[in-house]
Amino acid sequence: MIPVVIIGGGASGLMLASLLPKKSAIVIESNPKVGAKLLVSGGGRCNVTNEVVSSDNYLGDKDFISSVLRQFDQNALLNWCDARGLGLISQKNHQYFCPNSAKEIVSILTKESSKQTVLLNEKVVSILSDKDGFLVQTNKQQIKSKSVVVASGGLSYPVLGASDIGYKLAQNVGHRISKLAPALVGFTLQKEQFFMKELSGSSVGNVEIKVGINSCKGDLLFAHKGISGPSVLNASLYWEKGSISIDFLPNFRWKSLSGSKKNISTLLPLPKRVMKALLEHLSIPDKPFVALSKEERDRLYELHNYTLAPAGTFGYSKAEVTKGGVSIDEIDVSSMMSKKIDSLYFIGEVLDVTGELGGYNLQWAFSSAFVCAKALNKYL
Ligand SMILES: Cc1cc2nc3c(=O)[nH]c(=O)nc-3n(C[C@H](O)[C@H](O)[C@H](O)COP(=O)(O)OP(=O)(O)OC[C@H]3O[C@@H](n4cnc5c(N)ncnc54)[C@H](O)[C@@H]3O)c2cc1C
Structure with missing residues (x-):
């Protein structure tokens, strides 16, 4: 024996x-x-x-x-x-x-x-x-x-x-x-966020994702199936179902935009392709910050607290x-x-x-x- x-x-x-x-x-x-x-x-x-x-x-x-x-x-x-x-x-x-x-x-x-x-x-x-x-x-x-x-x-x-x-x-x-x-895995998306799939291959550095009381910082990757990257993988540890919120611009100072005549897609520190898609999704015209209406600015501030409910995860085949x-x-x-x-x-x-x-x-x-x-x- x-x-x-x-x-x-x-x-x-x-x-x-x-x-x-x-x-x-x-x-x-x-x-x-x-x-x-x-x-x-x-x-x-x-x-x-x-x-x-x-x-x-x-x-x-x-x-x-x-x-x-x-x-x-x-x-x-x-x-x-x-x-x-x-x-x-x-x-x-x-x-x-x-x-x-x-x-x-x-x-x-x-x-x-x-x-x-x-x-x-x-x-x-x-x-x-x-x-x-x-x-x-x-x-x-x-x-x-x-x-x-x-x-x-x-x-x-x-x-x-x-x-x-x-x-x-x-x-x-x-x-x-x-x-x-499955955990440490990407999220699949509901119809409303399908526009993110078009961004497949792009990434955003240093976002902050909130899942309940937990906060997960790091890069976010747009993938063919949904969203992934370190911040999302960590968020999946805490997610069961329901909403998460993404701050695409933590630490960003809006005051820095007030004097500029350049369009916001050029000024905001997000990849241009991503910025344009987010602006379109939030129905915000791409123009100088000073030219935005109050409602448009309010919608722009949603980039600090973009709420979505993942459809699910990529599953065990992709989970770490x-x-x-x-x-x-x-x-x-x-x-x-x-x-x-x-x-x-x-x-x-x-x-x-x-x-x-x-x-x-x-x-x-x-x-x-x-x-x-x-x-x-x-x-x-
Ligand atoms: C793509 C990927 C990347 C990862 N990267 C990291 C990383 O960088 N850092 C980190 O900390 N963690 C990482 N992880 C997680 C980490 O690999 C696992 O948590 C860790 O390997 C778990 O160790 P374990 O010994 O419990 O299981 P495992 O390492 O999975 O070993 C279990 C073994 O049991 C065998 N087995 C299963 N069933 C049977 C059976 N019936 N009979 C005989 N053998 C069987 C399996 O073949 C396997 O070899 C990653 C995971 C994946 C999938």
Whole structure:
């Protein structure tokens, strides 16, 4: 009987495998290779973590998240990478990326986890537990183990191997799954905003999107299917249904326009193509600010608070993560073990913890793997 079976050779599963003693675990991965999602993450350079990480960057139970992050924070992760010759580079909004390619971190994780048996092209279909341990059923064989760690991730990007197995296994032993939805994903539009689709390929820097009490700043991208870009992806974390509002011009000083005779489309700091489409949509003639009527100016100020109700999201095929998941109240924070079934553990995205854009989801995958490894190493 093998001590540990790890379901999933993604970020959390590989980190866990690398932290356990040699030959103590079998990693089962349905893909022909490990780390498929890592390879495409961060635009192919993998945004591994962030300079600033706290529970505020996550949806989920704040105390639980803080406790896990504290045990293996961004500095511990940076040191772990450093010790293996991978100096991550801080870029953009304090995000740490691989210097050249995501292959760099995947090859380290692959090497580190090769001290375990890694089964590829093998899919876990069910697990049974009894007093001696677990019987893990794959599409090829049955494997007996003392412990099982579910590191099977969420539902997003099914082309990269995502499956619902983690949620099913959890549900079968009585765990609650909080509502699942695609997140860090673009919004599709209602008819009224279809004009935005015509802007496909254009982007606006530094907008501010409000979803309820949450505010998401960053670029907005007009896409063929709707709207996307960092501000929208973060907004999707908080959106369920209903309206969002976009400030296309945060910090803009209208007074700067009052003396000018130039048309507003030339003066407002938005790409001309975007500006013209917004003016047309809001029925505002493109003329100097001083020449606008009070009503026209009022409509122009709507650019600070443009309200729309997304039709939906681009869905799991385009979502970076799945929000919701295995409920945290039924997981022991010191070990990531199920409070319902002894020796069954959950780590990574399968749990009801979802990070913002910026390296937070991988940090969570690695931190939760570390906590689990610490607990397992006590008896291995
Ligand atoms: C396009 C994209 C870009 C992203 N970019 C970033 C980024 O830059 N920074 C960041 O922090 N996060 C990013 N993320 C999110 C991040 O990749 C995930 O949150 C993270 O990989 C989750 O780790 P995990 O180990 O829980 O799951 P995963 O890494 O998804 O690993 C789960 C593994 O389990 C396997 N599996 C599933 N079902 C079975 C089964 N039945 N049997 C065997 N194996 C199975 C899957 O094939 C997969 O390899 C991105 C996601 C996507 C899709």
